[in-house]
Amino acid sequence: MSTRNALVLPERRGEFKVADVPIPKPGKGEILVRIHSVGLNPIDWKIQKHGLEHHLKEYPAILGLDSAGVVEEVGEGVTKFQKGDKVFHEGNLNVRSGAYQQYTVAPADLVAKIPSNLSFDQAASIPLCxxxxxxxxxxxxxxxxxxxxxxxxxxxxxxxxxxxxxxxxxxxxxxxxxxxxxxxxxxxxxxxxxxxxxxxxxxxxxxxxxxxxxxxxxxxxxxxxxxxxxxxxxxxxxxxxxxxxxxxxxxxxxxxxxxxxxxxxxxxxxxxVFGSPYMHRELATSMYTKLTDYFESGKLKTTAVEVLPNGLAGIPAGLQRMRENKVSAVKLIVRPQE
Ligand SMILES: NC(=O)c1ccc[n+]([C@@H]2O[C@H](COP(=O)([O-])OP(=O)(O)OC[C@H]3O[C@@H](n4cnc5c(N)ncnc54)[C@H](OP(=O)(O)O)[C@@H]3O)[C@@H](O)[C@H]2O)c1
CATH class of the missing domain: 3.40.50.720 (NAD(P)-binding Rossmann-like Domain)
Known part of the structure; x- marks a missing residue:
């Protein structure tokens, strides 16, 4: 079975470690994305430090909610996307759909194409927020x-x-x-x-x-x-x-x-508010059909980004910066393929 790198949280309030895990298969209505850029969010350090069982119960876990990458494979019934499309979407807090990894799966109705005026890094600043x-x-x-x-x-x-x-x-x-x-x-x-x-x-x-x-x-x-x-x-x-x-x-x-x-x-x-497209599917599905156009036309603009070094291994240092309130008006980004 093929594998990919992921930043794994082995247990509640454990330490992050980069590990090799199997690449998931996209199921019906899902796509497999090769992630180029991922955005960091305060919730990730809060889960790691405090446990937050109402957000996450199952371990080992893969966190990360902001993904931008390229469609690698489409599951049964998916017609909106094809292999090679550049896309962005919000991850989910589980091993298949967390974004702190090189490959992830996502439901196709909660994904948008990256407009031509945005980079992967910029697109990864959008989803959760x-x-x-x-x-x-x-x-x-x-x-x-x-x-x-x-x-x-x-x-x-x-x-x-x-x-x-x-x-x-x-x-x-x-x-x-x-x-x-x-x-x-x-x-x-x-x-x-x-x-x-x-x-x-x-x-x-x-x-x-x-x-x-x-x-x-x-x-x-x-x-x-x-x-x-x-x-x-x-x-x-x-x-x-x-x-x-x-x-x-x-x-x-x-x-x-x-x-x-x-x-x-x-x-x-x-x-x-819980900014989860999985909890608010109707709103999310509707929003995702229009996001590409809104960003392409400039009606919506992305947050400034700062790319951190060291790929997935660089995430804990970025989360620590957030925890210390040393992030202002910028989205921290990591490139998992590095
Ligand atoms: N419930 C959910 O679904 C959900 C989803 C996303 C985020 N969140 C939470 O929402 C919060 C913001 O997340 P984020 O990703 O947007 O964080 P962020 O961009 O990292 O937030 C940093 C910003 O917060 C501003 N700030 C801090 N204290 C402030 C205050 N007293 N008054 C005004 N501005 C203040 C700072 O503004 P200045 O630089 O101008 O000082 C700074 O730019 C976090 O607590 C996060 O955990 C919740």
């Missing part, structure tokens, strides 16, 4: 808006949103999707150095995250907001967010709500 931004805005239990790819482009003209963490990978997509949806006021918090970046993505206002954020938001719009997207979900951002949210508004969070925030929420909705 755009899905996360999208779930918050477009699933019924979140903000429940109509997706731009489902006829909702430009539909929410008079609406306003505050996005905490505007320069994070999730935040940069949340800004762009709010813009595509037509929001007239998009306020983003970020470090001062990222002001121009968030504005270039569609923020109408940028607030220094170290300022008195609540006071600064109120200077822009004194009315409370129906929708706030906290892509940081730290204790301080959640407390700021709840203070500017309307009494029946929706707060979207990338992590669990703080107990103290739950205690004051009243009729406000707190929605914890």
């Amino acid at each position: 755009i899905m996360t931004a999208s779930v918050g805005l477009y699933v019924k239990d979140g903000a429940g808006l109509q997706g731009p790819w489902d006829g909702g482009e430009g539909k929410y003209e008079d609406q306003s949103i505050v996005i905490f963490g505007g320069a994070s990978s999730v935040g940069l997509f949340a800004i762009q999707l709010a813009k595509l949806s037509g929001f007239s006021t998009i306020i983003a918090t970020c470090s001062d150095c990222n002001t121009e970046l968030v504005k270039s993505r569609g923020a109408t206002h940028a607030i220094d995250r170290n300022a008195d954020v609540v006071a600064e938001v109120k200077k822009i719009l004194s009315e409370p907001f129906n929708l706030v997207w906290d892509t940081v979900a730290a204790e301080d951002t959640q407390h700021q967010a709840i203070k500017i949210l309307a009494s029946d508004g929706t707060l979207l969070l990338v992590g669990p709500p703080e107990e103290s925030v739950k205690a004051v929420k009243g009729d406000r909705k707190l929605y914890r």
Whole structure:
């Protein structure tokens, strides 16, 4: 049986190691992808360090959620792709579909072709973070808006949103999707150095995250907001967010709500987002049919990338940088074939 290299997490809270594992066969409706570039995400170090059983129970595991590569083989019934197509997709946290490896399988309906204006590295910066931004805005239990790819482009003209963490990978997509949806006021918090970046993505206002954020938001719009997207979900951002949210508004969070925030929420909705296309298949399938065009036309732009050395073996050092909060407005990328 052919094998490929993978970065394996042998046990809960174990140490990553590069190992040889069998190449999976694509099943019905699946494709086999030879991964050229993979994006790193904070969830990977959180799983390795804390275990996080609600995310992952089975070990040995292969993590990694952002894949870009070339179709190597198509499974039964797949007509949308053929061998040689350049594609990107979100992985899943299991041995067949994790992205920290040289070959992975993916369901064809959750894959998009890489547009001609993007490299593999740029394409690998997209999947998890755009899905996360999208779930918050477009699933019924979140903000429940109509997706731009489902006829909702430009539909929410008079609406306003505050996005905490505007320069994070999730935040940069949340800004762009709010813009595509037509929001007239998009306020983003970020470090001062990222002001121009968030504005270039569609923020109408940028607030220094170290300022008195609540006071600064109120200077822009004194009315409370129906929708706030906290892509940081730290204790301080959640407390700021709840203070500017309307009494029946929706707060979207990338992590669990703080107990103290739950205690004051009243009729406000707190929605914890999981950016998984496998949990939100209908939204993901619809979004993936349009992503190639959106990036090709420049309506959506990728996050800046930084390619790390040493292939799969370079991933733990990158995750450590994320853990130390030493990543700003950039997606760390590894090339598994190196
Ligand atoms: N639930 C899910 O499905 C899901 C999916 C993806 C990510 N996440 C979580 O979402 C968070 C963001 O992920 P990511 O990949 O987007 O991370 P990232 O790009 O690595 O985030 C780094 C950015 O966070 C910003 N930031 C940190 N603290 C901030 C604060 N107090 N106010 C404003 N901005 C702040 C920094 O902005 P400046 O450089 O401007 O200071 C920095 O650019 C992580 O906790 C991750 O685990 C959850």
